Amino acid sequence: MDDLLQRLERRDWRLTPQRRAVVDALRGENVHLSADEVLDRVRDELPETSRATVYNTLNELVEMGEVGELHVAGRSRKYDPNVTDRHHHALCESCGMVQDIQLRSDDEPQVPASMPGFELRRLDVLFSGICASCAN
Amino acid sequence: MDDLLQRLERRDWRLTPQRRAVVDALRGENVHLSADEVLDRVRDELPETSRATVYNTLNELVEMGEVGELHVAGRSRKYDPNVTDRHHHALCESCGMVQDIQLRSDDEPQVPASMPGFELRRLDVLFSGICASCAN
């Protein structure tokens, strides 16, 4: 399941305690953490870790394509370790909860014919609204 | 087509030269301006206009639902005057160009059954990639 660390080792990614802790913080299902939340978790293990290191590491992971980035209105960037299953997101505008969403492949939006020559790299669908528990 | 300024007057929105200039800056098709770009345009007319006024005004317009907000990786917020036609966006990761995208209504993603009780407020689809002219 959590092969992120394995994938990174296979890439000969230079491993340090701080980097391992960042990777650790990003373990799980439906994880969408801000850099600051990652820092908090990392500091539970390694209290001296600097914010810069966490930012550097997250940026590298994103650049390598091993972690996804999620941009949500107003709020800070979120990091999503799930890059193996194609998915999208739902956001509760009330409580800030983010949930992974799988679309049936025939429900995935297609690049419209009005954009000939557009080379698609990423597709993001964001459902924003009020989640069931906030709606009462 | 139906005019933002008219809609605002109908709402008894208090009009000032600065606000009128902001609304003016946001006129057109396929317009996606950052707050700073709006400020530049406003200052062409009213050089003393403060950044705070532009931010206040844009926030109000968004809050009223008369202007749309677009959040793009890394870059600053963009403001989109087109709120009457339901549409999405394509972003060129190379040149930063943003283009409005219309999907056929049966291509619009549906809230999945896995989220019962979710009250959808907004749906954003973002196609990211390389535009035809950047691809050469």
Added chain:
DNA sequence: CTATATGCAAAAGCTTTGCATATTC
């Protein structure tokens, strides 16, 4: 041993806020 990751502190965006003054209705 060498390349590079780390921590620190400072700076760099972007956006918001407080307050006195000016302006719209």
Added chain:
DNA sequence: GAATATGCAAAGCTTTTGCATATAG
């Protein structure tokens, strides 16, 4: 004339950067 928009400057947040030191491979 009363409510509120404006400008200014300062502060707030998130993220990036430069540099000396520490450390992984």
